[in-house]
Amino acid sequence: MPQEERIKVLMCCLGPETHNRGIITVSSMLREAGVEVVYLGNASPEEAVRAAMEEDVQVVGVSSLSGAHLCLGKALMDLARKHGMERQVTFLMGGVIPPKDIPVLKEMGFGEIYPSGSTREEIVGCIRKAAQCQCEQ
Amino acid sequence: MSDEIKCTPAKTTREIIRENMFPEEQEPLFNSGNLTKLRTKFEQWKNNMVRPGDRENWREAPRTVLGSDHPRELVYTPLNIENFDYQKYLGNPGQEPFTRGIHSNMYRGRTFTQRQLVGFGAPEDTNARIRFLLEHGATGINLLFDMPTIQMYDCDDPMSRGSVGSCGVSVNHVNDCELLFQEIDIARETVSIVTHYPSNTAILFPMYLVLAERKGIPWEQLKGSVQNDVTLEELVRNAAEYLPPRDCFRIECDNIEFIRNNVPRWNFITLNGYNLREFGTSGITEMAVAFSHAMAILDEMIRRGHDVDWVGERLAFFWSVGMDFFEEVSRLRAARRLWYKIMKYKYNAKNPRSMWMRCHVQTSGISLVREEPLNNIVRSAYEALAAILGGVQSLHVDSFDEAFAVPSEEASLLSLRTQQIMEHETGITKVVDPLGGSYYVESLTNQMEEMILEEITDIEEQGGYVEAVNSGYLLKKIYNYFYSEQKKIEQGDIEIVAHNWQKSTRSEDIESFRYPAEAEQKQLSRLQKFKSERDPHEVELALKALKDACQNGANIVPYTLNCARAGCTVGEQWKVFKESFGLWRRPGLF
Numbered sequence: 001m002p003q004e005e006r007i008k009v010l011m012c013c014l015g016p017e018t019h020n021r022g023i024i025t026v027s028s029m030l031r032e033a034g035v036e037v038v039y040l041g042n043a044s045p046e047e048a049v050r051a052a053m054e055e056d057v058q059v060v061g062v063s064s065l066s067g068a069h070l071c072l073g074k075a076l077m078d079l080a081r082k083h084g085m086e087r088q089v090t091f092l093m094g095g096v097i098p099p100k101d102i103p104v105l106k107e108m109g110f111g112e113i114y115p116s117g118s119t120r121e122e123i124v125g126c127i128r129k130a131a132q133c134q135c136e137q
Numbered sequence: 138m139s140d141e142i143k144c145t146p147a148k149t150t151r152e153i154i155r156e157n158m159f160p161e162e163q164e165p166l167f168n169s170g171n172l173t174k175l176r177t178k179f180e181q182w183k184n185n186m187v188r189p190g191d192r193e194n195w196r197e198a199p200r201t202v203l204g205s206d207h208p209r210e211l212v213y214t215p216l217n218i219e220n221f222d223y224q225k226y227l228g229n230p231g232q233e234p235f236t237r238g239i240h241s242n243m244y245r246g247r248t249f250t251q252r253q254l255v256g257f258g259a260p261e262d263t264n265a266r267i268r269f270l271l272e273h274g275a276t277g278i279n280l281l282f283d284m285p286t287i288q289m290y291d292c293d294d295p296m297s298r299g300s301v302g303s304c305g306v307s308v309n310h311v312n313d314c315e316l317l318f319q320e321i322d323i324a325r326e327t328v329s330i331v332t333h334y335p336s337n338t339a340i341l342f343p344m345y346l347v348l349a350e351r352k353g354i355p356w357e358q359l360k361g362s363v364q365n366d367v368t369l370e371e372l373v374r375n376a377a378e379y380l381p382p383r384d385c386f387r388i389e390c391d392n393i394e395f396i397r398n399n400v401p402r403w404n405f406i407t408l409n410g411y412n413l414r415e416f417g418t419s420g421i422t423e424m425a426v427a428f429s430h431a432m433a434i435l436d437e438m439i440r441r442g443h444d445v446d447w448v449g450e451r452l453a454f455f456w457s458v459g460m461d462f463f464e465e466v467s468r469l470r471a472a473r474r475l476w477y478k479i480m481k482y483k484y485n486a487k488n489p490r491s492m493w494m495r496c497h498v499q500t501s502g503i504s505l506v507r508e509e510p511l512n513n514i515v516r517s518a519y520e521a522l523a524a525i526l527g528g529v530q531s532l533h534v535d536s537f538d539e540a541f542a543v544p545s546e547e548a549s550l551l552s553l554r555t556q557q558i559m560e561h562e563t564g565i566t567k568v569v570d571p572l573g574g575s576y577y578v579e580s581l582t583n584q585m586e587e588m589i590l591e592e593i594t595d596i597e598e599q600g601g602y603v604e605a606v607n608s609g610y611l612l613k614k615i616y617n618y619f620y621s622e623q624k625k626i627e628q629g630d631i632e633i634v635a636h637n638w639q640k641s642t643r644s645e646d647i648e649s650f651r652y653p654a655e656a657e658q659k660q661l662s663r664l665q666k667f668k669s670e671r672d673p674h675e676v677e678l679a680l681k682a683l684k685d686a687c688q689n690g691a692n693i694v695p696y697t698l699n700c701a702r703a704g705c706t707v708g709e710q711w712k713v714f715k716e717s718f719g720l721w722r723r724p725g726l727f
Contacts, residue, residue, distance in 0.1 A: 013375060015300045016288035020375035021417050021503075024616060025623050027727060039727035042377040044295055066284050067542065067652055071299030098541050098649045116540050117507045117636060120627055 007131040009059040012040040012048045014072040022095055022116070023063035026123060030061075033124045045076040052080075052089055058131045064095040070104060077109040090130035094118060149594045150432065150483055157482040165220045176216055187211070200631045201461040202504045202622070205419045207584065213576035221579060226474075230569040234477040236470050236582065237570035238528040239493040244566035248276075249524075250531035251556045252329060252497065256281030256305035257543050258653040259660055260316035263306035267321060269546065275553055278321070278361075279329040279533060281305040282341070288376055289337050289711030292660040296377070302656030304543060309664050310706045314344040315351065324354045328361035329407075329497070334370035335389035336380060338363045340710045342392070343698040346400070362404035362453060362497075365392050368430060371606050371723070372615075373412045382607045384718040388693065390437050395694035397447065404453045406434070407497065414457040415503045417619025420468050421585070425592030426602070426611060427454055428472075428479065433602040435484055445484045449491030458520045458527070459501040464585070465520070467578050469496070469527030470570070471585035497531035498524045505540050506633055508641040513537035518555050525565060526572055532556060542649040609724025616726050664706070671704035679703035680713055687717035 011027045013020070020041075027037045038055045040048065052060050062069075062076065073093060080086045086109055093105060094114035102113045112126050148156075183192060196208035210217070228234055231241030240246055253275055255266045267278055283305040285297035291309050292301045301307050308314055330345060332338040342363050349359055367389050371382050380388075389406070396405035408431050410423035431452055438448045454472075458465045476494035480486040500520035505513040514537045521534045534552040536544035544552070560566055572578045599605040606612075625631045635641035683696040683705075700710055 015298065016284040016290055016296055016376075017300075018284060018287060018374045018376070021619060023375070024726060025620060028616075028620050031727075037727060039725070042375060044298075066300060067303035068284070068299040075299065096540065096542065099644075099647075100649075115507060 006034070006036050007059070007127060008036040008038065008055065008057040009061055009127060010038045010040055010048070010052050010055055010057040011061045011063070012043045012051070013063040014043065014045060014048065014076065015066075015068050017042060017064065017066050017068070019065040019095075020063075022065065023061075026061060026063070026094060029120050029124060030127065033120075033128075035124070035127060045072055045079050048076060049079045049083060049085065052085065053083065057089065058134050059090045059092060059127050061127075062091065062093040064093060064097065067096075069093060069095070069097055070101060073105050073110065074108055080109070088134060090127075090134070092123075092126065092130075094123070149597050150479060151590050151594050154478050154482045154590075158478065163220060163222050163225060166223050167215050167219065167221065172215065172219055175214065179214060179216060199461050199464075200625065201459060201464075202626075202631060202633065203414055203417070203419060203457070203459040203501060204461040204631075205421050205464060205585075205588065207464065207581075207588070209577075209581075213580050215576060217576050217580035218583065226579070226583075227570075227573055233481070233489070233492070234474045235493060236474045237573050239473070239495060239530075241569075243528060243569040244525075244560075245569075248560055248566060249529060249556075250277040250327065250497075251275050251553060251560075252277035252279040252531050252533055253549060253553050254279045254281050254331070254499075254533055255549075256283070256331075257650075258302040258306065258656040259663075260306055260308065260313045261319075262302070262653050262656060264317055264319055264321070266546070266549070270549070270553060271321070271326070273550060273553060274557060277327050277329060277531065279331065280317075281331045282333075282337075283307045286341075286707060287333055287337060288374075289340065289707050291664060291706045291708035292657065293664055294708055299657070301660050302652055307656060307660045308341065308344070308707065309660065310667055310704060311344045311347050311701050312667055313660075313663070314341075314348050318345075318348060323349065323352065324358050326361075328359075330361060330363050332363045332365060333409075333412075334374070335365050335367060335385050335392060336370060336711065336714055337707070338365040338392050339388050339694055339697045340700075340707050342396070343694065343701040346698060347701045356400045357402065359400055360402045362407050363392070363396070364409055364455070365389055365406045366409040366430075367603070367606065368413055368426060369409055371721075372611055373416045378715060379721045379723050380714060380718045381721040382603050384714075386433070386437070386603050388714075390434065390441070391692045391694055393434065393438065393448065394441065394443070395692055397443075397451065404451055407453050407455045409455045411455045411457040411499050413615070414459075415501065416615060417503070417622060418615045419618060420457070420459065420461075420464065421588045421592055422614065422618070423457060424468065424472050424475075424589045425596060428476065428589065429593050429596040429602040429605070431476075432479065432483075445480075445486050446488040446491045449480055449484065449486050450488050452491075452495075454494060454496040456496055456498045456529075457501050458498050458524045460504050460516065460520065462519060462523050463572075463578060463581060465523035466527045466572055467581035468585045468589075469498075469524070469529060470573075470578070470582045471589065472496075473528070474582070475586045475589055496529050497533070498527075498529045499533040500524070500535045502535050502539055505535060505537070506636040507540040508635040509643060510537050510540065510647055512635055513540070514551065514555070517552065518559075521555055521559060522565070525559060526570075528570060538647055538649050541647060543652070545648065545650040548650075612724065612726065667704065668706075675703040676700075676705050676709070679705055680709060683710065684713050684717055687713065 198208040230237040408427040414423035480492040536548035632638040
């Protein structure tokens with residue numbers, strides 16, 4: 001049963017982001033939910049994509065609180081497409097994201113966006129669903 | 138650095154204070170006969186008038202964001218402060234133990250500095266916002282750098298892509314610094330330069346000093362502060378690269394020593410509790426960590442041969458003020474009294490100024506939520522009120538749109554107006570320490586002091602501040618706090634209006650701030666031009682000299698100053714630090 005395989009998620013923040021309460025909290029939530037977390041921390045989009053391939057994760061979670069989400073989000077998704085990852089890996093983003101940017105990020109290819117205040121159920125539920133969809137593919 | 142610093146002292150701070158203070162006689166205000174009568178009546182009242190349910194739940198903890206969970210009684214009476222000795226516990230304002238405030242007239246003499254944070258985009262963008270706030274009555278500048286500058290990468294570093302000018306202003310070299318302060322009278326304004334870390338304080342503050350030289354202003358005239366705090370560099374921040382805590386602490390002390398010697402009116406450190414607390418910890422831990430850190434600095438400065446007052450009289454603190462209103466007021470009062478005791482009874486300070494717990498506070502950003510953002514105006518205003526009733530020196534009020542982005546100009550002005558309304562319309566600044574004498578506040582003040590001291594003892598048992606950072610003890614402690622707080626919010630144990638209580642159904646739609654799109658490009662071409670015009674040989678020599686100083690133990694600041702003059706960039710100097718000290722693997726949580 002592919003569904004029983006342990007879900008593996010890469011958690012990172014892009015660029016010189018200093019805030020880390022969000023990424024630590026979400027990583028802990030996922031771990032509590034039985035998800036395997038690869039905690040990368042600060043990384044460039046290139047490093048994030050490389051780590052996602054090496055670790056063979058189903059989901060990449062990006063934490064962004066400093067306003068670089070559009071620029072670095074785009075760089076990340078462009079690279080993911082270049083490596084043909086965008087269909088095998090679900091990209092999610094959370095943090096301080098203005099409402100107007102949410103559709104823009106989804107357009108870039110992010111599966112879901114979690115602004116501050118998102119719940120454990122929303123995040124964990126989405127990751128489970130994403131991993132399941134990929135298994136069925 | 139000597140090994141003495143990491144050793145656990147033979148006696149804890151608590152023991153030293155107790156031993157040195159206890160010979161002093163107490164003169165309780167309430168006489169014991171009256172208290173006995175009162176106790177009888179109180180017990181009668183409690184048994185006859187108070188409902189059994191309330192009697193059983195007599196002590197109840199307010200559940201607030203970043204609160205201490207310290208339980209409160211249903212009502213407070215003189216019985217909660219039986220030994221209350223006015224002179225010993227409070228003193229008059231401006232008198233030992235400074236519980237009521239560090240000045241005799243407090244805000245009548247000098248109102249709190251209204252110091253709103255500013256920083257975004259290229260230097261000229263921030264310069265315009267600073268001037269806007271000054272034109273609207275701000276009484277101080279509070280400058281924030283962008284993510285690359287804080288993390289010490291130049292704007293052309295691959296790491297900086299997309300982040301230039303975000304969350305602060307981009308500064309790569311001394312000419313950026315000059316542009317930032319264009320047409321601002323730095324001889325007159327007090328400037329808080331939020332450098333955060335010791336490493337970037339050592340790099341950025343010299344650029345400010347060179348700017349003063351260029352403007353012909355003697356350093357002796359400069360007034361303001363830098364942050365220069367190991368807690369921020371090693372504990373709070375997220376980063377790809379960390380220096381070892383010991384070296385970071387050495388840079389912090391080098392900054393202190395240099396600034397104290399050369400820029401006498403400058404606050405060489407702002408012991409930052411704020412970011413630690415906002416990272417996620419109680420107000421008790423916030424103060425315990427900052428005080429333990431301050432003591433580590435004093436120990437090191439004494440070891441370097443300096444007088445305790447020489448350092449002590451310029452130490453300043455930075456606190457977060459959260460939602461538990463009375464706890465916040467009491468905590469600020471308690472911290473003043475405790476710091477006085479530490480300086481007087483542990484360090485034998487002679488100058489009363491060294492015993493002052495001077496502080497800037499900022500209302501809590503983490504207490505603000507995205508749902509119905511205008512509610513945040515109310516939250517910030519209550520927090521600001523607690524700060525003023527707590528007798529702080531300087532204040533920043535967070536803006537309602539901060540869960541979305543950096544404050545817009547409108548939101549930023551509203552924060553300033555919040556302060557002005559408090560000062561000019563409510564009359565609260567006319568009376569010093571207006572909550573002093575409240576049975577509740579005095580009792581809570583006593584308890585807060587005791588709790589802070591207890592956590593200081595915990596840190597001392599871990600080998601002191603630097604070791605508690607190095608071992609990961611503090612990081613784990615904070616993580617445990619904020620993860621359990623997160624659960625309490627999820628479960629609704631901590632109620633946040635419109636977020637988890639009376640959950641909002643309205644869609645969020647506010648016009649949030651947009652970073653100037655062209656900042657990155659502007660900074661890139663400016664840096665390129667700057668590099669092409671400087672003397673590469675001079676740059677190389679300056680960086681080489683800095684590396685030698687890092688390795689041979691000399692105070693590094695004269696060398697970073699030399700680097701600023703030679704036109705070395707922020708990133709070039711950070712590289713020297715990394716090469717000289719090596720990188721530290723921060724104990725991980727994962």
